[in-house]
Amino acid sequence: MKQIIRITIGLVISCLVAGAVMGGVFTVTDKAKKRNEHLAVQETMLGLLGYKDAKQVPADLKLYSIYRYIITDGSGSQYLGYLVPVAEGNETGYVLLKLDLQGKFISKKNIDISPEKAREAPERESALKAVLKPPISFRYADEAIVATLGKKRLAYLLPGEFLGFKTTIKAMLALDPSFGIVGLDILEHEEDPGLGGEIEQEYFKNQFKDKSYDRITKLKVIKEPLPDEYKKYLEKSKWQKGAFSKEQIATIRKKYQDKDIYAITGATISSKAVTDGVKGMIRKFAYRMGKLEAVIVNEKIPAVFL
Template identity: 55%
Template sequence: MNEFVKITFRLTLSCLMAALVMGTAFIFTDKAKKHNEHVNVQTTMLSLLGYSDLNPAPKELKLYSLYRYIIEEKGTTYLGYMVPVTESGKESYELLKLNLEGKLMQRVPMNISPDAAAEDAERATAMKEALKTEQGIAYQDRTVVARLGDQRLAYLLPGKFGGFKTFINVILSLNPDFAIRGLEIMEHEEDPGLGAEISQNYFKNQFRNKSFERLKSLDVIKEPLPDEYRAYLNAPDKMDKDKADAIIKQYGEKDIYALTGSTISSRSVTDGVKNMVKRFAYRIQVLNDVIADQKIPALI
């Protein structure tokens, strides 16, 4: 019995020591890791808009975040949108509370700058102050609106959906008319060599230039990817214009060619993208109507 106690004690102590070491390492590296992720998301967003080191983004390009919340109040569900607004040159946020029919219920100005709103904790505090309650506020998602001067350039939607194994994290870039500008796979755990091919150019670039109408009926087909189309998809910007146009004309309206041996992954991505765009298009139209109706100086 004595030995049992000894073994238990020593094993517990070892585990605690291990936890201490790992915890310390986590605390020291967490900030750098978060920063990396942030930079990664930022560069990905810019590259989805067509900007890179060689082709830097113009100064007029501004990215504004729109946050969506679900608010439960006395048994009724409302949607809360944190909308970036400008008032006499100063940028802040305003909370729009909508009921499920899309009717505006409440407008609350929020005293929070766009930089502060990017921090989860600060945003949660601001929401608490605006609604004067802590209960029933649930963060849903974020949409980034890219503006070039006064023009709305594109929407960037970070999102995730189920893949073959676990969730697939993506960033989707849409034109103001909801046609797809680009798709980037941020994180996934599909099988290497099979489902993992979703992050290859020749798969994800198939979504480019699909219009909203076409997207609604988009399907996956099990046919070999034609060689010339593959060559175009692998490097869409390097091909000369006439040739690229001819290929887009021929294949642009086609369904998504499934990856060999990974139909489930291909289908998950296609359906996931479809759902993301459809839901977003509905929501943003409702929100746009409200903003236009109330003449809110929104920056989206």
């Protein structure tokens, strides 16, 4: 009997010590993890906008997030709720714009949250709960980032995901203010290495660059071999100094600007999945942004990106 008690006490103490060690490490690493994740996302975004390292980034480049929520009221009808950053003097605050499904303005509410806190989903939720009281319920839909340079709107950055050949592919898109593609980056995927995995290579994802909005709506995948000069042009990180003159870049760019997407050899389905996914993302975003922008202008919302 005495033995059993000794064993139990021993085990309990070791469990407590182990728990304390793990808890301690968790509290230390959790903050670092969040910060590093945020930095990694930021780096991807800046990379898409063409800034290779932090030194090149101009001081007046700002990134603002718009969060979209779907709000359901007591009777079951649905509304869109946009959490839009607005200028409050020198500070940035947030307002919640409630739109009906056709994009008509319903109401506007100030939300008490700072941009740093708005990055955390639980913080946003509790701030929204203060305004949207039951029986109204809401759920998070997506995020879009507006990049501004000084007073000018530079680009939109869209994180998104779509179905690939095997599992979902996570991607980030950069669009110019008229919804043409500035850049595409594949963040996560589980396609086969060497085949579908090639979607993360520059010679594939850079093909989407410079396509205009009208062109994207009709974009297809073609099963033709990728021309050599185009491949060299696409693999920008492998460029040696002086490999292309400015005129050459301009001619190649013009020549292939309106081409469809060349499929990866042996991975037509993955190529098609990415193309369709990108098309879907842009179509939805352009539609929503149009509606939201009209509301912002009509209601004279002091949004930071105007």
